Amino acid sequence: MRAAIAGASGYAGGELLRLLLGHPELEIGALTAASSAGGLLGARQPHLPQLAHRAIEETSADTLAGHDVVFLALPHGHSAAVAAQLGEETIVVDCGADHRLADPAAWQEFYGGEHAGTWPYGLPELPGQRDVLSKATRIAVPGCYPTSVLLALFPAFAAGLAEPDVVVVAASGTSGAGKSLKPNLLGSEVMGSVSAYSAGGVHRHTPEMEQGLTAVAGAPVRVSFTPTLAPMSRGILATCTAPAAPGVTKESLRSAYEAAFKGEPFVRLLPEGVWPATSMTYGANTAALQVALDERAGRVIAVIAIDNLTKGTAGGAIQSVNLALGLPEELGLPLTGVAP
């Protein structure tokens, strides 16, 4: 089966290609982008020597046609027009935000412009989602922060162990912002410093987190989210807390998380007392998770680490595509991190 990558010169595109090079069933087809079209991939993704000679083409329905899978790793707002020209026989995977939100009003508030519609949400670990993805021909890849927060908190809400008033503070590596030049991402601004941004309920991933947790809880969940930028290229460490429901004990909380992730190939509840670090998941399609009950404050504390480009984007996308193609879910996806 052949897979095309639109946005092949970007960070998400590069990570898709790195993983697809090790995928036994998916062959790499067309590579497309915008300003780098006409050049060679070797100039934009020099860490992928096997593909250095491959040409980058313009992103168009013509160049993307005739593939079994098309990954769209394009800036927000560019996926819908391309996807509309691809038939239902092609599995189309949107790594951007265009098809994640179900509520057009939330789209309008946080992104602006016309809502493109809603596609099946590519987080297989959520209750019932594997069934949905196994029949999907369109897949919306979650945002990297929502991937971390939903994995960290859905077991508590599914088991009725947390109240719907969530606070999240998460640190991300700079690759989360994409390759294009941004003043706050200049080396001199980022090196040796951790900084907060988009605080105060304005980050566009907030409604996506609320949407996912509300669906699991069966009642509205509010999220107060503060992202921070850390001086590292990859990784997210999210600290997620919510008031504990009456009667919750350390044992009931741990059991709920053990049950939720039993048999999960990629999400690992760490041994008690071991806390997640981004280095545990570097380059791997994994999430490393720990949960605790803060009895003094009466709060559930879930801390999670993922690699924003792997489980947070490209690895998560391929995991969902494996399900949609009827392949083993783990195929071609790395479990091992790089340490130290």
Ligand SMILES: NC(=O)C1=CN([C@@H]2O[C@H](COP(=O)(O)OP(=O)(O)OC[C@H]3O[C@@H](n4cnc5c(N)ncnc54)[C@H](OP(=O)(O)O)[C@@H]3O)[C@@H](O)[C@H]2O)C=CC1
């Ligand atoms: N980085 C991350 O951790 C995550 C990213 N995502 C999503 O993935 C998508 C890509 O992000 P990322 O790789 O970080 O971004 P980059 O800025 O690194 O790459 C963007 C890519 O899109 C191409 N592109 C830009 N404009 C157009 C256009 N008008 N038509 C066709 N191609 C275009 C660029 O081509 P060229 O270089 O030739 O200009 C480049 O290949 C985004 O929607 C992002 O939200 C999702 C989760 C996490």
Ligand SMILES: CC(=O)N[C@@H](CCC(=O)OP(=O)(O)O)C(=O)O
């Ligand atoms: C560090 C950093 O800037 N991160 C990005 C999120 C990256 C991501 O997952 O986002 P989308 O797919 O929704 O763009 C941000 O906060 O905007």
